[in-house]
Amino acid sequence: MLGVLFAVLALASAAFGCGVPAYPPLVSRVVGGENARPYSWPWQVSLQYNANGKWSHTCGGTLIATNWVMTAAHCISSTLTYKVLLGKYNLAAQEAGSVAASPAKIIVHPYWNPNNVANGYDIALIKLSQHVTLSDHIQLACLPPAQSVLASNTACYVTGWGRLQTNGPLPDDLQQGLLLVVDYATCSKPSWWGTTVKRTMVCAGGDGIISSCNGDSGGPLNCQAADGTWEVHGIVSFGSSLSCNYYHKPSVFTRVSAYNSWIKQVMASN
Template identity: 85%
Template sequence: MLGVLFAVLTLAPAAFGCGVPVYPPLVSRVVGGENAKPYSWPWQASLQYNSNGKWYHTCGGTLIATNWVLTAAHCISSSRTYRVFLGKYNLAAEEKGSIALSPEKIIVNENWNPDRVADGYDIALIKLSEHVTLSDQIQLACLPPAQSILSSNTACYVTGWGRLQTNGPLPDDLQQGLLLVVDYATCSQPSWWGKTVKSTMVCAGGDGIISSCNGDSGGPLNCQGDDGRWEVHGIVSFGSSLGCNYYRKPSVFTRVSAYNSWIEQVMANN
């Protein structure tokens, strides 16, 4: 019986763990964003705000626990009323199995300064008003190991409902874009981002073709671990004011692995 029990215990994490979509994403070396396969990024959240009784998508987020969503600090404004939509693919459609939850509380990193985005700390956690039930279309992303650094040219995917290009339209369907990681030594060179980028950030992209854009903020940079699970290595933070996919101005993400202890602390204390 012990043997059987052990088998059940070892299988359990795969069934209810993190980073393993029921509908695996279509991952190819496609350049340029593309429609994601429906529900293939099941931890992707849409952060929405209310204006005159209507809800509008403003940022992305990542479900990392059944009642916690990770997003960017710059997405949060104390004057707005928010909700978190999970299990979504098409924002314009009614989708069975999707759920909208109000935040119980929102915790922005205490060192975040909206006037000094380049300092970093662009990270916030949203505690949901209730635990969500995980399903085929709502799953958790894995956190990366603390302090782990992605090597140059690691292929990751940015996902979100952000603009399709600079000043372009907002899509209804979730988009995904393949971005290659640019290491800190390269990204911090003067001809790239220079001193604007910090070691607590991840740069990805910069080929002038594909990038995150307005509306993707707060969403995940999804990178596959050696064990095949998807980890959220980055939170979309900022891009170039020159345009979304500007050459040598890769998308810049808050590096999640620099904040593992902050995330754990906030979740434990709230």
């Protein structure tokens, strides 16, 4: 009987590996954000906080294990109560198969300094109070190999429920936007981000048309590997204070591959 159980578990984990959505995303080379295909980014979560009994979306996040979510450190406040919504597409609708999970523990990178975002370390891990069951709507993201750096012009997708434009409305439906990676040599030029950007970050976008925006913070930068699986290479960290899609000010992401060992260590010791 145990042999049958292990076989079933093995099949389940094979069916739900990482980075392979049951509903593949519709990825065209269009410019401008667009509604994502429902449930095509099944590791995307909505981090919500409670104010006066009402829950509101504040940030995105990425499911990296059945009980761990990765987000940005700047999304976390010690004074707020959070919950994580998984398996969501439309935040305003009741959706079959979606799950609300409460954090058991939130670990912000020890070197994160909220007064110096440019220092980096904008990463936090949320341990959920229970394991979530993987499904067509809830799946794990793959993390990239440690220290891997994306080539210039790699096409990636930022996803989230952030504002549709600077000071614009918040969408109910999950959005996706195509962003091309800008290499460090370009992004660190004085006319781009200069010394604000570090090698532990990923720049993407900067065409003045499409970018991450308020509310996308903490969410994933999804890039497709050679074998077709999706890897989350970035965590939305910051953008220009002038506007979300400012020319030559690409969206800046925490580079996940710079933190593989920290992620592993936190998950193993908590």
